[in-house]
Amino acid sequence: MNNTELIQGNVADPEKVEEFLDMLHENLAPVENLMMYYECAVMVIETKFNILNERFSLQYDRNPIETIKTRVKSYDSIIRKMVRKNIAPTLDDIAANMFDIAGVRVICSFERDVYLLADHLLAQEDVILLQKKDYIKNPKENGYRSLHLIISIPIYTEEGKKIIPVEVQLRTIAMDFWASLEHKIRYKKDIPEELRDELALHLKDCAEKSRQLDIDFQNIYLRMLGEDNPALCISDENLK
Helix, strand or coil: CCHHHHHHHHCCCHHHHHHHHHHHHHHHHHHHHHHHHHHHHHHHHHHHHHHHHHHHHHHHCCCCEEEEEEEECCHHHHHHHHHHCCCCCCHHHHHHHCCCCEEEEEEECCHHHHHHHHHHHHCCCCCEEEEEEECCCCCCCCCCCCEEEEEEEEEEECCEEEEEEEEEEEEEHHHHHHHHHHHHHHHCCCCCHHHHHHHHHHHHHHHHHHHHHHHHHHHHHHHHHCCCCCCCCCCHHHHC
């Protein structure tokens, strides 16, 4: 008997229906609570970036952020990663070993703004840096560039304070466009292997070109503002 038949068979019996619903809620509630924590964490980080963007707009008449994208991994993605990483199938183990369930991606016009926003985010006392991977200074072999931060932040519920990890990716428009195309090619299953290899080489070449575009666009912008303009608000140390 499948689940549909089981439910349909119990519809005539109100007690059985309530028993089934209680069982369902009892098993789903912990999972839904955990996912709610990640949803809240995403909202907190998105709000922090929106505030930073607004502050720069008011103080310096410019917006370092072009777009903010957020997501919380689906149940399917969590389970697949759990199996792939050999993580025990418990909520505690998933929470302790998966740091990218909640994700925020920030798209900037210029590479300089990537580091600017990262600096301002990490300067906030409730934001704790757990891991940093700078794929801008050290691109992946395929040409991928982005700044990845794993941070933890507190959220507050009726149960008290919860510390939740969030993956933050910061990249320029050019980096994001490249990554989007690479993702489409990587996950398109019906591409012949020979063509896939050819496209990978072409993409790597495009990554170099987009890197040069980022440099050129940023240099034009810096010349327009003037190197000592307070709107830049970032140490050159981060750009070395």
